[in-house]
Amino acid sequence: MKPVSEPVPEPSLGSASQGTWRTSLTSLAQRYPLPIAGVLLAVWILLYNTIEPLSRWLTTQMLGLSLDTHLGSAVQFFLYDVPKVLLLLTLIVFIVGIIRTFFTPARTRQLLAGKSESIGNVLAAMLGTVTPFCSCSAVPLFIGFVTAGIPLGVTFSFLIAAPMINEVALVLLWGLFGWQIALLYLVTGLTIAIVAGWIIGRLKLERYVEEWVYAIPATGHADPDAPLTWRERVQAGWDAVGEIVGKVWPFVMIGIGIGALIHGYVPEDFMASFMGKDAWWSVPLAVLMGIPMYTNAAGIIPIVEALMGKGAALGTVLAFMMAVIALSLPEMIILRKVLKPRLIAIFVAIVGTGILFVGYLFNLVI
Amino acid sequence: MKTITVYGPGCARCKQTEEVVRKAIAASGVEAEVVKVTEYQEIAMAGVMATPAIAVDGQLKIAGKVPSVADVQKLLS
DSSP: OOOSSOOOOOSOOSOGGGOHHHHHHHHHHHHSHHHHHHHHHHHHHHHHHHHHHHHHHIIIIISOOOTTSHHHHHHHHHHHHHHHHHHHHHHHHHHHHHHHTTOOHHHHHHHHTTOOHHHHHHHHHHHHHHSOOOGGGHHHHHHHHHHTTOOHHHHHHHHHHHHHSOHHHHHHHHHHHOHHHHHHHHHHHHHHHHHHHHHHHHTTOGGGBOHHHHHSOOOOOOOOOOOOOHHHHHHHHHHHIIIIIHHHHHHHHHHHHHHHHHHHHSOTTTTHHHHSTTOTTHHHHHHHHHTTOOOOHHHHHHHHHHHHHTTOOHHHHHHHHHHHHHSOHHHHHHHTTTBOHHHHHHHHHHHHHHHHHHHHHHHHHO | OEEEEEEOSSOHHHHHHHHHHHHHHHHHTOOEEEEEEOOHHHHHHTTOOSSSEEEETTEEEEESSOOOHHHHHHHHO
């Protein structure tokens, strides 16, 4: 225990390898947080309003393409949508990153413990949308919930909502489909998580949880979080931007690229015959196809948006998207550590049915 | 001598965390031993609900995120 050299007190909380410009930017932001935030927001708004005309200008003037051609419209679509989605993502992920510092898994568990089942389902689904969660944490989180006496069904409400409703999916839906569809996705996703969890609770499936889970004593779970300062919360927001936007941008580019090609080259109404409203079998097919597919929302939503432009029905598209995001094979394999196959099958069947229902409902209503 | 425990089932973020910890130890010159816990059962027993997580001498310090080298250095000093 002998510190050779006391590390120089560095103003930045980020790692030193991230470059000096970032360090100085961070220290500046820490000294004048509000003015800097104001300036950044103004820059953001300016950029956001520039990209549409800029994408037209780049396509027609720089590249000399007409917007009436297949190539021209595909290029303009790409040049407009990629920066738009990335800008929206940066802003929202930053805000959500700050909100999430208030909802650690340990705190979420504390909020859920001792709640009656129905209220617990609703609360768990809502907390699932804001609690930081990655599928590799699903098992420790599951054990933490169950050993704290949170009912199995309530735990499932959380586990269904957490991957299905996340800021990346909502931002992409908002950016590419409009806020109405994003809201629709949020509400139906929450409903599925609440109802599916409630049903699982009613079915009394505790015996299909691996026995060793219940053998773990309910240790006073450690919560490392000393109350954070606002500086640390804002830093967490930046970290989230670096981590999440840094990870999904290639998917956004590829997804929108494929979407742009579909927009430009696939004939109108091409999808209507097999993903349209009239094909009753298209919803179950979309769900079945979605389960083994594993990509994040950033990759799938732009493609799905393009398909809708070619005559695919909203309900079908929504069902496909939910199946891809919420029912992923890798997560089931991870959950197999704590759940017996029977319970995983029931989980998939119930959530799948919920998604089917949503698909048919929207094809019927809209 | 400190003991740094890294909890994580072996996902990419957990491996990243281990690297960060080793870098921080090397950079600070503190004598420390790194223990990796990958078994779900053990992770749960330690009260960890979000991985990757780091404990110093048995005390949970960071959970659910990949820390920066500077963060870990602070824990070591």
